[in-house]
Amino acid sequence: MIRTETIExxxxxxxxxxxxxxxxxxxxxxxxxxALCEALEEAPKTHDAVVLGGEGKLxxxxxxxxxxxxxxxxxxxxxxxxxxxxxxxxxRRTEKPVVIAAHGAAIAxxxxxxxGGDVVVSDASAKLGYPxxxxxxxxxxxxxxxxxxxxxxxxxxxxxxxxxISGEAAKARGLVHELVETREGVREKxxxxxxxxxxxxxxxxxxxxxxxxxxxxxxxGEAFRLALEASLALTGGEEEQRMLAALDL
Amino acid sequence: xxxxxxxxxxxSVATLTFNRxxxxxALSIAMLADxxxxxxxxxxxxxxxxxxxxxxVTGAGRSFCAGMDxxxxxxxxxxxxxxxLLESLxxxxxxxxLLPMVVxxxxxxxxxxxxxxxxxxxxxxxxxxxxxxxxxxxxxxxCPAVVAPWLVRKIGPGRARQVLLSGGLMSGARAHExxxxxxxxxxxxxxxxxxxxxxxxxxxxxxxxLGATKKLLxxxxxxxxxxxxxxxxxxSASVLATEDAQNRLxxxxx
Numbered sequence: 001m002i003r004t005e006t007i008e009x010x011x012x013x014x015x016x017x018x019x020x021x022x023x024x025x026x027x028x029x030x031x032x033x034x035a036l037c038e039a040l041e042e043a044p045k046t047h048d049a050v051v052l053g054g055e056g057k058l059x060x061x062x063x064x065x066x067x068x069x070x071x072x073x074x075x076x077x078x079x080x081x082x083x084x085x086x087x088x089x090x091x092r093r094t095e096k097p098v099v100i101a102a103h104g105a106a107i108a109x110x111x112x113x114x115x116g117g118d119v120v121v122s123d124a125s126a127k128l129g130y131p132x133x134x135x136x137x138x139x140x141x142x143x144x145x146x147x148x149x150x151x152x153x154x155x156x157x158x159x160x161x162x163x164x165i166s167g168e169a170a171k172a173r174g175l176v177h178e179l180v181e182t183r184e185g186v187r188e189k190x191x192x193x194x195x196x197x198x199x200x201x202x203x204x205x206x207x208x209x210x211x212x213x214x215x216x217x218x219x220x221g222e223a224f225r226l227a228l229e230a231s232l233a234l235t236g237g238e239e240e241q242r243m244l245a246a247l248d249l
Numbered sequence: 250x251x252x253x254x255x256x257x258x259x260x261s262v263a264t265l266t267f268n269r270x271x272x273x274x275a276l277s278i279a280m281l282a283d284x285x286x287x288x289x290x291x292x293x294x295x296x297x298x299x300x301x302x303x304x305x306v307t308g309a310g311r312s313f314c315a316g317m318d319x320x321x322x323x324x325x326x327x328x329x330x331x332x333x334l335l336e337s338l339x340x341x342x343x344x345x346x347l348l349p350m351v352v353x354x355x356x357x358x359x360x361x362x363x364x365x366x367x368x369x370x371x372x373x374x375x376x377x378x379x380x381x382x383x384x385x386x387x388x389x390x391x392c393p394a395v396v397a398p399w400l401v402r403k404i405g406p407g408r409a410r411q412v413l414l415s416g417g418l419m420s421g422a423r424a425h426e427x428x429x430x431x432x433x434x435x436x437x438x439x440x441x442x443x444x445x446x447x448x449x450x451x452x453x454x455x456x457x458x459l460g461a462t463k464k465l466l467x468x469x470x471x472x473x474x475x476x477x478x479x480x481x482x483x484x485s486a487s488v489l490a491t492e493d494a495q496n497r498l499x500x501x502x503x
Contacts, residue, residue, distance in 0.1 A: 132458070133453075133454025133455055133458040133459050133462065134453050134454055134455070135455070136455035136457065136458050137455075137458055138457075138458045138459075138461040138462045138465070139462060140461060140462045140465035140466070143462075143465055143466055143469055144469065147469065147470075151403070151404055151405045151408075151428055152402050152403065152405070152466075152469075152470045153369075153402065153403035153404055153405075153428050153431070154428060154431075155466070156372055156373075156463075156466050157372070157373050157431045159462050159466065160351050160372055160373070160451065160454070160459060160462060160463065161373065161447070161450060161451060162450065162451075162453060162454050163450060223469055226465065226468060226469070227465055227469070230461050230462070230464065230465035231461070233461060234457055234458060234461055237457065239455045239456065239457040239458065240455065240457075240458070243455050
């Protein structure tokens with residue numbers, strides 16, 4: 001369900017790490033997140049840049065809620081939240097360029113993954129956002145990653161208000177950096193950007209990325225830990241169980 | 250019973266209304282004291298099973314809150330009044346921010362200075378194009394200290410710097426562009442519909458999930474810290490007491 005392809009562009013070797021569960025809109029399972037973390041850790045060792053994308057019509061519809069609905073103890077949700085946080089942290093700390101090809105839709109956990117990228121590409125009519133309070137889940141886990149890309153005021157709005165916005169609106173807010181017209185064009189654009197970034201002197205890129213991480217507090221991990229704990233605290237709880245059980249899946 | 254600020258509840262939505270419409274809801278010690286009483290009540294309600302999910306903050310009459318009451322910041326008899334007012338304001342903003350429910354500003358009209366600070370402490374806010382918002386403190390020889398942390402947390406340090414040093418006022422549309430409010434409608438008539446739609450959407454979220462998210466956001470952006478706000482109140486009071494500020498304020502009163 002996670003596939004890594006090596007793609008050559010302009011003489012650079014790019015790892016396309018792909019969510020490959022298109023029949024389920026790339027809905028994330030604990031196994032997928034574990035495999036994703038492994039792929040994201042391995043890919044930079046042998047490639048010049050990483051592009052994270054998804055097969056099928058859309059990037060990622062979020063967590064596979066059918067697994068959570070059947071698990072009132074909240075164990076699956078905990079694995080998903082932890083795996084998601086780890087995947088974003090791994091991407092942030094990668095010294096090489098990371099570009100996210102978020103075509104079609106990036107919802108909830110799928111939207112959170114955007115926080116790991118140096119550059120995020122989407123299409124104008126894509127749907128992005130965090131409708132998760134509707135199922136009693138707190139999207140707090142995403143807060144640090146979201147706050148690095150948009151103002152804190154905007155991240156407060158996006159995490160409390162369970163709505164989806166367009167790719168165009170996401171670009172205006174800074175969540176998405178580059179827009180293409182059609183979702184089919186997103187991956188190629190992402191690969192092209194990744195190749196360009198990979199062409200820059202690697203030590204300079206790594207040093208700059210490392211400094212930016214320090215300025216943001218990404219290297220510390222304290223903010224990630226607090227944010228993950230805030231989301232984990234609700235798992236298995238009455239409200240979350242009730243709202244998940246009410247889902248028509 | 251609080252008179253200059255009122256709290257009403259309607260199912261999952263509670264509303265805190267600044268109630269000095271003849272004075273454009275200007276901040277006075279009495280109004281702030283009544284607002285604190287309303288906060289006592291809403292904080293207590295928040296602990297109950299059927300607690301409201303959203304608190305709407307708004308102003309009675311044409312204005313949201315037009316700034317500090319000049320009568321209380323022009324120093325005539327009691328030089329301690331300004332600091333009392335500013336500390337009360339600082340504490341009120343802190344309480345609103347820490348309330349474990351989503352707070353929506355219904356910015357029905359002028360939101361100026363401390364009044365605009367109230368807008369920025371809300372989690373979300375909607376105004377209309379013609380409303381006047383802004384932080385004209387520097388023009389009046391004052392320092393917008395208490396509102397500064399909230400503005401920085403809302404629109405970021407770069408923009409906050411530009412806005413607070415520029416002073417002046419802006420339209421609701423411009424406030425939306427800057428991120429001071431999260432929504433804007435064309436005319437005042439459309440405001441209530443927009444606020445209702447927003448509160449309904451917010452209320453579909455689980456209360457605990459919303460509360461936990463807000464709490465974490467507050468931890469990450471420093472909202473929990475009261476000391477910086479009280480220090481800001483002292484700074485603001487000391488600048489307010491200068492001859493230049495007092496002269497400018499007196500000129501405004503005429």
